[in-house]
Amino acid sequence: MPRKKLTREITTESPPIIENNVETTDTNRLRANLEKIKEHPGVVGYIFRNTSSAAIDLKDPSKIIDYAIISSSALDAAEELSTLFNLGAAKHITVQGKEVKMLATTIGENKLTIFMEKTVDPEKILKKLRI
Amino acid sequence: MIEDEVYSFALKNALTEMKNLCPDVTHSFIFTYDGEIVAGDDTTNNKTMTQVVDSFNGIFEKANSIGGIDTITLQTGKGRIQVYCIDKNLYMLIVASKKADMTYINTVSRVLIPTILKILEKLNPTSLKNIPSPKIEIPKTKPKPKLEKETSIPIETSFSSSEQDVEEKLELEISSETLEPEKPKIEEPLPEELPELPTHQLIVDTIGGLLVRGDTVQIDKEILDEWEQLWEDKEVTEIMIETFNGETVKCKVKPITDSKLKGKGLIRIPEKLRRKLDIKKGELVRITPVIELGEGE
Numbered sequence: 127m128p129r130k131k132l133t134r135e136i137t138t139e140s141p142p143i144i145e146n147n148v149e150t151t152d153t154n155r156l157r158a159n160l161e162k163i164k165e166h167p168g169v170v171g172y173i174f175r176n177t178s179s180a181a182i183d184l185k186d187p188s189k190i191i192d193y194a195i196i197s198s199s200a201l202d203a204a205e206e207l208s209t210l211f212n213l214g215a216a217k218h219i220t221v222q223g224k225e226v227k228m229l230a231t232t233i234g235e236n237k238l239t240i241f242m243e244k245t246v247d248p249e250k251i252l253k254k255l256r257i
Numbered sequence: 258m259i260e261d262e263v264y265s266f267a268l269k270n271a272l273t274e275m276k277n278l279c280p281d282v283t284h285s286f287i288f289t290y291d292g293e294i295v296a297g298d299d300t301t302n303n304k305t306m307t308q309v310v311d312s313f314n315g316i317f318e319k320a321n322s323i324g325g326i327d328t329i330t331l332q333t334g335k336g337r338i339q340v341y342c343i344d345k346n347l348y349m350l351i352v353a354s355k356k357a358d359m360t361y362i363n364t365v366s367r368v369l370i371p372t373i374l375k376i377l378e379k380l381n382p383t384s385l386k387n388i389p390s391p392k393i394e395i396p397k398t399k400p401k402p403k404l405e406k407e408t409s410i411p412i413e414t415s416f417s418s419s420e421q422d423v424e425e426k427l428e429l430e431i432s433s434e435t436l437e438p439e440k441p442k443i444e445e446p447l448p449e450e451l452p453e454l455p456t457h458q459l460i461v462d463t464i465g466g467l468l469v470r471g472d473t474v475q476i477d478k479e480i481l482d483e484w485e486q487l488w489e490d491k492e493v494t495e496i497m498i499e500t501f502n503g504e505t506v507k508c509k510v511k512p513i514t515d516s517k518l519k520g521k522g523l524i525r526i527p528e529k530l531r532r533k534l535d536i537k538k539g540e541l542v543r544i545t546p547v548i549e550l551g552e553g554e
Contacts, residue, residue: 192322199315204331206312207338210305211284211352214334221316222330223323241323 156236156255157181163254168246170226173197176236184241193228196221197239200230220248231255264377268296271373276300278365281357283336287370290317290346293467309350313340339363343371454545455484459524461540463531470509474498475525476544478512484546495547498524504534507547 153176160172164183171184173194184190204216218231222244229248230239233255240251272285276298284305286297292310294303313329320326326348329340337359340350349370353362457480464475474496484493496510508530513519524542526534536542 189322192319196316196319196322199319200329203312203316204333207309207331208333210308210312211336211338213336213338213352217332217334219332220328220330221323222327223320223325224327225324226322228323 152234153179153236156233156238159255160238160240163240163251166242166246166251166254168243169251170241170243172238172240174236174238176234193239193241197228197230197237200228200239201232201237204230204232218248218252265296267373267377268370269298271370272296272298275366275369279353279357279362281354282351282362283354284352285350285366287343287347287349290348292317295347341367343367344374347374454548455487456543456545458541458543460522461531461536461538461542462518462523462525463528463538464525465528469527471527471529473509473511474527474530475511475513477519477522481510481512488546488548491548493546493548497545497547498526498534499543499545500534500536501541502535504536506530506534 157174160174160181160183163169164172170186171182171193173184174181182190182194184193200219200221204219208214208216216232218229221228221230225244227242227244227246227248228239229242229251230237231252232238238255240248240255242248242251268287272287276282276285284298284301286301286306286309287295288306288310289295292314294306294310297303297306316329317326325342326340327342329338331338334355336352336354337357338350338352339359340348343349349366351362351366353359457476459476476496481493485491494509495507497505497507499505513523513525515525518525524544526536531538534542
């Protein structure tokens with residue numbers, strides 16, 4: 127029960143107040159895209175966060191904590207590894223589990239992770255995200 | 258220890274060869290799910306490998322939530338990092354430049370490395386028998402025929418009887434009775450002044466972990482004490498393990514440290530040694546103490 131409540135609260139929270147209009151537009155556009163992606167067959171949810179707000183929408187709320195940790199770990203690892211091997215800026219990281227696939231990326235200040243079934247092509251999701 | 262080195266050496270060579278085949282691969286190494294580095298190519302140092310594995314810690318810790326890790330792909334501005342599961346517990350990391358043909362690299366790496374692993378799994382036990390080890394000796398010549406004769410018939414019978422014993426009490430008994438009829442088959446009898454070598458049948462349990470010595474097994478302290486009394490306070494530090502397939506191995510012995518496992522009639526064998534002996538957890542083995550003075554000399 128508390129977890130469900132938390133999910134709803136985060137998902138329906140009012141848009142963040144960001145002084146920079148461009149960022150606000152980007153954020154709104156991303157969130158709108160995420161809503162569309164959520165409807166894509168096989169997508170099981172997403173986690174979106176930036177410095178001031180977060181949105182989590184997962185079909186299975188019991189996995190919110192685990193998914194949030196793995197999402198954050200993946201994005202951190204992406205940063206660390208691209209620096210370590212001098213590979214420039216990290217674009218996106220895909221973690222394929224035996225049950226679920228996860229696509230994590232950073233766009234501006236926005237960190238987002240999309241969870242999907244194994245059969246979904248993450249490239250298609252990326253395209254939808256960047257429209 | 259030696260098999261680790263052989264294993265690591267073979268994989269290191271394979272990784273280096275893979276790099277020669279695919280020049281766009283800049284780094285590659287293999288690590289375990291637990292974060293242990295197994296082998297790396299000649300351009301990737303240990304520090305870098307450790308840092309990479311540390312970076313993946315958070316992902317691997319929560320891997321269960323997505324059903325375990327199959328692959329991780331990081332796309333960056335100048336290249337790509339790919340991690341994929343090559344065996345149950347083994348992962349391989351490849352760092353490639355932007356222009357790399359990942360299809361070709363994947364084809365090479367996903368064929369070459371698993372094949373090497375399979376070959377190693379098959380060849381290693383055989384090759385290890387040929388490597389003289391200062392710690393673990395697998396006698397092949399003289400003692401083997403004696404033990405084979407001993408084990409061929411009577412052990413089958415003593416095996417089933419001992420299973421009942423184990424179920425009843427799990428206390429270890431000297432099964433010298435079963436050995437006595439076999440005595441005439443031993444070509445070189447033991448000197449008369451020495452007591453007969455006591456034999457125990459124990460249930461195989463395994464020991465794992467990084468700090469476990471590969472050449473030392475653990476048995477009940479009572480058995481060791483018993484032997485000590487038998488040989489007038491002479492400490493027994495080595496035993497001969499004999500499986501029902503006729504495999505024998507001499508190795509060091511120490512008392513069982515885990516209090517929960519004491520007095521259960523167990524012999525705790527390191528995983529690698531267990532594989533070498535081709536026995537499974539729960540099977541029975543026969544052990545005899547190795548006494549430096551007199552015995553077999």
